Amino acid sequence: MMDPLAIRGGKPARSTPLPPNYPGAVLMGEEEALAAAEVVKARSPFRYYGIEGRHAVETFENTMAEKLQVPYVLGVSSCTAALITAMKALGIGYGDKVIVPAVTFMATAGAVVCCNAVPVFADVDESLNLAPGDLERVYDEDVKAIITVPVLGSPCHMVPILEFARRHNLYVIEDVAQSCGVTYKGRTAGTMGDIGVFSFQMNKILTSGEGGAIVTKRADLFERAVRYHDQGLFRQKERYGIETDETAAFTGQNYRMSELTGAVLVEQWKKLDFILEGMKQRHSSIVSRLRSELPSIRLRAVIDEEGDIGSSLGIILSDAGTAQAVAGALGAENISAFTLYGGKPVYMLPQFFHQRTADKDGFPYNYPFKNPVRYTEDMCPRAVDLLARTLFIPVSPLLGDQDEDEIVGGLVKVLVGLNVLER
Incomplete structure (x- = not known):
């Protein structure tokens, strides 16, 4: 039997929050x-x-x-x-x-x-x-x-x-x-x-x-x-x-x-080398353990695994609602998780979508392009889809073995406890 979720009165996977998501700043001295x-x-x-x-x-x-x-x-x-x-x-x-x-x-x-x-x-x-x-x-x-x-x-x-x-x-x-x-x-x-x-x-x-x-x-x-x-x-x-x-x-x-x-x-x-080495090693270990514990977990695709610095773990969920539910449950376990940019593509920000600038006459959008620039909500469908249902968990260079154990344990606890994935 797994421990009950913290959102249901159970003991959190971690007793304290993860280190702040400021890789360089946490090593300032x-x-x-x-x-x-x-x-x-x-x-x-x-x-x-x-x-x-x-x-x-x-x-x-x-x-x-x-x-x-x-x-x-x-x-x-x-x-x-x-x-x-x-x-x-x-x-x-x-x-x-x-x-x-x-x-x-x-x-x-x-x-x-x-x-x-x-x-x-x-x-x-x-x-x-x-x-x-x-x-x-x-x-x-x-x-x-x-x-x-x-x-x-x-x-x-x-x-x-x-x-x-x-x-x-x-x-x-x-x-x-x-x-x-x-x-x-x-x-x-x-x-x-x-x-x-x-x-x-x-x-x-x-x-x-x-x-x-x-x-x-x-x-x-x-x-x-x-x-x-x-x-x-x-x-x-x-x-x-x-x-x-x-x-x-x-x-x-x-x-x-x-x-x-x-x-x-x-x-x-x-x-820099210390920061990169710490994040990459910890990220690689977390990913390996998650794939072993939860074979059906879907992680953010990586074009070149050697080149990824491991600063964040991206988990793709089935839909935006599930992503928000998982984020809330993880937060109660003292594991911070977030959707990037509020789950929306950058062109959906009003200043871009409505082409607003501080200049008059719509400058520079007023240029008479042969193919006028128009933005629509669905013009980049994969961005719309993936952003809303991808959760990111920061991987700090300060994480230790106990932190890793608690992150992996907390993720398994939440994803299985919410019936998102099976072990």
């Missing part, structure tokens, strides 16, 4: 505090000059470049800033369309609109990442780029996406915000397309509270990115050995990373 304090004591929080400059952002950029084996890394103020800067580097703007996966955070599509372009949404596969087979449906001559988003630590199927992009002469932007450390066929996410962007916001794999980065192998794109993020300037030319033509300078924004952010990220990057 004295190292980050001292690094930030050094910047303050040096009275030099601005990256390009100061009283006693510590060059923390430059050190962070060099560290990340070495880790990813790319020549160019640019620290910026957020991943949204990175997305906008990346698209500006690629020359994307008014009259252009950009393909965005239906499952992503609002910033991915929002950055497209902020670049005065229009997002068109492609459906997902069972990995909940962009489905390469749906690209043809949304492609037309106005599309200039594809944004890929490896959601919650699991890689995208990049080979067919890159092949499609080459065939149609499209740029590929990799939005790796949620998935620092993900690989695909041995290649690091963010380094396979034309340009990649990373996030260091609070709940990301590494964090400085806010912050982002741009990576590329192309000097021309890097120069444009540097200029756009720094009011059109390109300082530190000697550092990169890039010949520049000042007559080609253009107006930019201020998306610069501060030295305080850079200092914290230098220390966070030292912890």
Whole structure:
């Protein structure tokens, strides 16, 4: 006999909640505090000059470049800033369309609109990442780029996406915000397309509270990115050995990373391998045990198991109602579970669905495209279906053997106790 469910008066599987879903933040400590304090004591929080400059952002950029084996890394103020800067580097703007996966955070599509372009949404596969087979449906001559988003630590199927992009002469932007450390066929996410962007916001794999980065192998794109993020300037030319033509300078924004952010990220990057190893090993063990205990369990598909960083466990249930019932029962067992983005594709957010912007006359949606952009609720049916019935359970790098036992035991207890699955 199994113990009664906690929602029915039974003893919870865990006596305390799981660690917070902030992989980088839960490992913050004295190292980050001292690094930030050094910047303050040096009275030099601005990256390009100061009283006693510590060059923390430059050190962070060099560290990340070495880790990813790319020549160019640019620290910026957020991943949204990175997305906008990346698209500006690629020359994307008014009259252009950009393909965005239906499952992503609002910033991915929002950055497209902020670049005065229009997002068109492609459906997902069972990995909940962009489905390469749906690209043809949304492609037309106005599309200039594809944004890929490896959601919650699991890689995208990049080979067919890159092949499609080459065939149609499209740029590929990799939005790796949620998935620092993900690989695909041995290649690091963010380094396979034309340009990649990373996030260091609070709940990301590494964090400085806010912050982002741009990576590329192309000097021309890097120069444009540097200029756009720094009011059109390109300082530190000697550092990169890039010949520049000042007559080609253009107006930019201020998306610069501060030295305080850079200092914290230098220390966070030292912890990346530990974080990834902990999550991957624990995730793999949990999956193996669940499949043994519950042979009929349906887990989120993984395109490349070696490349998945194991930051979350995705369980696909029969319908949205069952997913919500299981989430509630797991919560009572002190095992947090959630449906991503409220169970709805990003295009269902009102600002996108109704094409609302802060600009007048519907700009940039008012461009006279040959094929007008229209959004409908059912245009990405797999995203609509899967998001509402897929539950995610965070896998913290801090989980121990007892945590694993309680997670597996609690999941079996709930799924069997609610008659969702049989043992």
